[in-house]
Amino acid sequence: MKKVGIPKGTRDYSHAAMARRKYIFDTIEDIFRVFGYQPIETPAMESLDTLLGKYGEEGDKLLFKILNSGNFLGGIGEEDLIEADPAGLSMQISEKGLRYDLTVPFARFVVQHRNEITFPFKRYQIQPVWRADRPQKGRYREFYQCDVDIIGSRSLLNELELIEIIDRVFVKFGIRVRIKINNRKILAGITDILGERSRLTEITTALDKLDKIGIEGVNRELAERGIPESSVERLQPIINLSGSIHEKLEQLSKILSGSEAGVRGVKEMSSLFSYMSSLKLKSEIELDLTLARGLNYYTGAIIEVLAEDIRIGSVCGGGRYDDLTGVFGMPDVSGVGVSFGADRIYDVLDQLDLYPEEVRTGTQLLFVNFGESEEKYILSILPKFRDAGISSEIYPDHAKLKKQMTYANQKGIAFVALVGENEISKEILTLKDMESGDQKQLLAEEAIDFILARHNT
Amino acid sequence: MKKVGIPKGTRDYSHAAMARRKYIFDTIEDIFRVFGYQPIETPAMESLDTLLGKYGEEGDKLLFKILNSGNFLGGIGEEDLIEADPAGLSMQISEKGLRYDLTVPFARFVVQHRNEITFPFKRYQIQPVWRADRPQKGRYREFYQCDVDIIGSRSLLNELELIEIIDRVFVKFGIRVRIKINNRKILAGITDILGERSRLTEITTALDKLDKIGIEGVNRELAERGIPESSVERLQPIINLSGSIHEKLEQLSKILSGSEAGVRGVKEMSSLFSYMSSLKLKSEIELDLTLARGLNYYTGAIIEVLAEDIRIGSVCGGGRYDDLTGVFGMPDVSGVGVSFGADRIYDVLDQLDLYPEEVRTGTQLLFVNFGESEEKYILSILPKFRDAGISSEIYPDHAKLKKQMTYANQKGIAFVALVGENEISKEILTLKDMESGDQKQLLAEEAIDFILARHNT
Numbered sequence: 001m002k003k004v005g006i007p008k009g010t011r012d013y014s015h016a017a018m019a020r021r022k023y024i025f026d027t028i029e030d031i032f033r034v035f036g037y038q039p040i041e042t043p044a045m046e047s048l049d050t051l052l053g054k055y056g057e058e059g060d061k062l063l064f065k066i067l068n069s070g071n072f073l074g075g076i077g078e079e080d081l082i083e084a085d086p087a088g089l090s091m092q093i094s095e096k097g098l099r100y101d102l103t104v105p106f107a108r109f110v111v112q113h114r115n116e117i118t119f120p121f122k123r124y125q126i127q128p129v130w131r132a133d134r135p136q137k138g139r140y141r142e143f144y145q146c147d148v149d150i151i152g153s154r155s156l157l158n159e160l161e162l163i164e165i166i167d168r169v170f171v172k173f174g175i176r177v178r179i180k181i182n183n184r185k186i187l188a189g190i191t192d193i194l195g196e197r198s199r200l201t202e203i204t205t206a207l208d209k210l211d212k213i214g215i216e217g218v219n220r221e222l223a224e225r226g227i228p229e230s231s232v233e234r235l236q237p238i239i240n241l242s243g244s245i246h247e248k249l250e251q252l253s254k255i256l257s258g259s260e261a262g263v264r265g266v267k268e269m270s271s272l273f274s275y276m277s278s279l280k281l282k283s284e285i286e287l288d289l290t291l292a293r294g295l296n297y298y299t300g301a302i303i304e305v306l307a308e309d310i311r312i313g314s315v316c317g318g319g320r321y322d323d324l325t326g327v328f329g330m331p332d333v334s335g336v337g338v339s340f341g342a343d344r345i346y347d348v349l350d351q352l353d354l355y356p357e358e359v360r361t362g363t364q365l366l367f368v369n370f371g372e373s374e375e376k377y378i379l380s381i382l383p384k385f386r387d388a389g390i391s392s393e394i395y396p397d398h399a400k401l402k403k404q405m406t407y408a409n410q411k412g413i414a415f416v417a418l419v420g421e422n423e424i425s426k427e428i429l430t431l432k433d434m435e436s437g438d439q440k441q442l443l444a445e446e447a448i449d450f451i452l453a454r455h456n457t
Numbered sequence: 458m459k460k461v462g463i464p465k466g467t468r469d470y471s472h473a474a475m476a477r478r479k480y481i482f483d484t485i486e487d488i489f490r491v492f493g494y495q496p497i498e499t500p501a502m503e504s505l506d507t508l509l510g511k512y513g514e515e516g517d518k519l520l521f522k523i524l525n526s527g528n529f530l531g532g533i534g535e536e537d538l539i540e541a542d543p544a545g546l547s548m549q550i551s552e553k554g555l556r557y558d559l560t561v562p563f564a565r566f567v568v569q570h571r572n573e574i575t576f577p578f579k580r581y582q583i584q585p586v587w588r589a590d591r592p593q594k595g596r597y598r599e600f601y602q603c604d605v606d607i608i609g610s611r612s613l614l615n616e617l618e619l620i621e622i623i624d625r626v627f628v629k630f631g632i633r634v635r636i637k638i639n640n641r642k643i644l645a646g647i648t649d650i651l652g653e654r655s656r657l658t659e660i661t662t663a664l665d666k667l668d669k670i671g672i673e674g675v676n677r678e679l680a681e682r683g684i685p686e687s688s689v690e691r692l693q694p695i696i697n698l699s700g701s702i703h704e705k706l707e708q709l710s711k712i713l714s715g716s717e718a719g720v721r722g723v724k725e726m727s728s729l730f731s732y733m734s735s736l737k738l739k740s741e742i743e744l745d746l747t748l749a750r751g752l753n754y755y756t757g758a759i760i761e762v763l764a765e766d767i768r769i770g771s772v773c774g775g776g777r778y779d780d781l782t783g784v785f786g787m788p789d790v791s792g793v794g795v796s797f798g799a800d801r802i803y804d805v806l807d808q809l810d811l812y813p814e815e816v817r818t819g820t821q822l823l824f825v826n827f828g829e830s831e832e833k834y835i836l837s838i839l840p841k842f843r844d845a846g847i848s849s850e851i852y853p854d855h856a857k858l859k860k861q862m863t864y865a866n867q868k869g870i871a872f873v874a875l876v877g878e879n880e881i882s883k884e885i886l887t888l889k890d891m892e893s894g895d896q897k898q899l900l901a902e903e904a905i906d907f908i909l910a911r912h913n914t
Contacts (some may be wrong), residue, residue, distance in 0.1 A: 004569045004785045015495035023663040036820035039475040043467035065524040069589035071543045086528045110463045118867040133528035155853035328461045340791030345612030363493035386491040396612035410575040
């Protein structure tokens with residue numbers, strides 16, 4: 001048999017996986033909706049002009065490019081063809097690429113439709129993205145993102161709202177999470193007072209290991225990374241911050257008093273944490289000064305969410321950006337957003353066995369097909385079951401009873417209806433509960449009520 | 458400002474369009490579900506091995522090919538590069554393509570997962586497909602298909618079921634449709650008795666114009682297409698079929714008695730129409746011998762659905778195929794399926810103004826934000842509204858009342874809550890109905906009941 005398969009890093013979703021994914025998307029979407037966010041969708045393909053240069057050099061390489069259709073070599077001379085390096089030639093033979101994330105298409109959407117949009121614009125978007133990454137466990141070339149953003153308002157209420165959304169989503173899923181929060185302005189403040197503005201990444205990477213390697217270890221690592229001793233010295237009060245979040249922020253405010261950005265960052269965090277304390281959030285909230293996140297466009301709050309009971313990387317993350325749309329010619333539009341990792345959430349729910357019972361969807365009732373005259377009778381009552389919302393089917397062939405029962409078993413169908421001569425003459429059906437094996441003779445209407453009652457308990 | 462845009466033939470969906478699309482997909486999906494069909498999804502990208510050669514030469518050209526990542530030129534010699542024609546070179550520098558329809562991926566899915574699937578396999582699939590067609594009004598390069606198929610059963614009950622589904626879908630939408638049915642075996646029978654087996658397309662194309670150009674016109678066209686006079690002569694009884702569907706089938710059965718395929722085709726159609734007559738279908742059903750449909754893999758029933766009240770091409774179509782999976786090495790698996798054209802249905806609903814009222818979703822309640830102390834109070838009562846499922850938001854900034862009211866108006870928000878000092882002291886809120894302008898002072902719980910009651914009437 002010819003080998004069939006799908007491109008590496010991609011997946012087929014069976015109906016069982018689809019039911020679980022639908023549960024995840026519906027849960028998240030319902031919460032987005034009650035907070036007043038509205039869905040949009042953008043095309044899978046964007047112009048390479050839109051995508052290139054937005055994700056760093058590494059990101060550009062991970063874009064899936066689409067070969068121009070028709071004679072894509074037209075207008076390229078022989079010499080150009082031979083001398084071209086792949087990157088250069090790819091730009092001549094392709095002008096579109098697959099969406100790499102939902103943020104850049106969102107920015108493009110906002111700029112393109114700015115005259116139709118009411119600002120502040122609260123949108124969510126749940127769509128697949130594609131990255132030519134090396135596939136490995138938990139990393140796919142096609143995966144879904146669930147992004148929620150509000151753009152056109154600088155108010156911290158927006159950050160607060162996103163944290164409420166995160167809290168609600170994971171409470172609903174039954175996943176205990178830790179929401180880590182930091183602020184890019186605080187990080188800027190720290191590098192300001194160290195005089196090491198350009199070394200932000202090295203400093204936060206070292207700080208990030210505090211739990212693992214201790215203060216001594218962090219200091220050693222900072223030195224190894226070439227941070228001068230005097231700067232490492234000045235970093236000590238920050239490493240040694242202690243007490244409640246408000247006490248930490250107070251200490252920080254003194255330490256960073258020499259940096260304008262730092263002062264503003266501390267103030268923002270103080271307001272945000274003060275807001276949060278008035279809400280009854282169920283998740284652990286943490287001020288984490290080592291949190292930096294890779295993307296360069298964050299300018300204020302940064303948020304990252306970790307599952308408490310499983311090590312799997314972050315399940316949600318995001319932050320405030322002040323100039324997302326500037327690159328498309330629409331400057332000074334501040335926004336804040338987070339992205340939920342549907343695939344990670346899927347794995348967490350799976351591994352912690354947190355899917356609710358009712359996520360098993362599928363056919364509820366199978367009518368066994370004994371032959372032509374039974375068929376006609378069944379066809380006349382089947383619509384009643386479907387009108388009542390009961391997922392019902394008739395076995396299409398006159399197969400042996402055993403084969404039909406095996407079909408019902410393999411599909412996990414809860415009830416089987418047996419309709420023979422006897423049932424037809426009495427205008428009833430024999431309903432068999434496939435789990436208990438119990439059989440009852442019922443009118444169609446009674447059977448409908450019985451199945452619906454069972455389904456709702 | 459830099460020009461921003463999306464690739465031609467693709468679309469952004471605003472939240473208004475999303476709400477309408479959701480209505481379409483949910484309606485179709487609910488009906489698929491009550492008939493016992495289960496959803497699957499497949500990746501956007503398939504191997505070109507899977508896609509090529511399945512859609513004819515023209516289809517191959519319309520595939521969007523994805524450039525291999527990394528050094529896609531590696532291993533291609535200079536001469537090959539220069540001498541390559543675009544089609545040949547494209548096969549060397551790309552090995553994946555975007556899904557062109559949902560049928561071929563479905564066949565690939567069935568073969569790949571045949572050991573996990575319970576047959577007969579009833580699946581539906583709602584996903585976008587991509588075609589490098591020349592974009593024009595109503596024709597896009599990215600569009601959604603909604604496919605429903607049952608594979609692994611030759612029973613005509615399956616054809617019947619799909620016709621029931623089609624009927625239910627369009628009744629639910631309020632779109633009056635004509636369901637045209639034919640059978641490839643009847644068409645084969647016709648060419649058999651004419652001795653013109655290879656001229657099927659020419660004959661059906663000519664027959665198709667019967668309504669427009671009359672019998673004389675059809676005969677002239679057949680002659681022009683090189684069909685011998687004797688064959689045109691033998692075709693006359695078929696062109697002249699008259700009476701009810703059953704009468705027509707009876708005449709046809711005599712005319713085609715010399716063709717084995719033809720006889721079987723007539724028998725299938727007789728059974729199917731006899732089944733249908735016992736159901737209370739609301740749509741017009743028509744036996745249309747001119748219906749051929751382009752795709753070569755149909756082997757039995759062919760179905761095409763037209764909207765009665767608008768000229769827009771078919772809104773649904775499909776048929777029986779006996780060897781869809783054979784090309785992937787799994788022969789003799791018969792199936793039947795239809796595909797709903799979501800974009801066409803969208804346009805029909807739009808033009809006939811058939812969207813139900815409630816398809817306007819979005820925020821139901823906006824809390825006006827007067828300042829910090831009001832904000833705190835609002836934040837404490839907001840969760841109650843959201844817990845009740847009411848889509849609610851607080852304006853994030855302390856903007857002027859007028860600006861906030863404009864925001865509510867532009868977003869079509871039904872209610873605005875005004876909370877000032879007076880309301881806070883009494884623990885109430887002033888609820889303004891944006892349509893009538895009426896204002897009421899209510900407790901939060903009363904406001905919730907009021908909004909929910911309004912929403913449900």
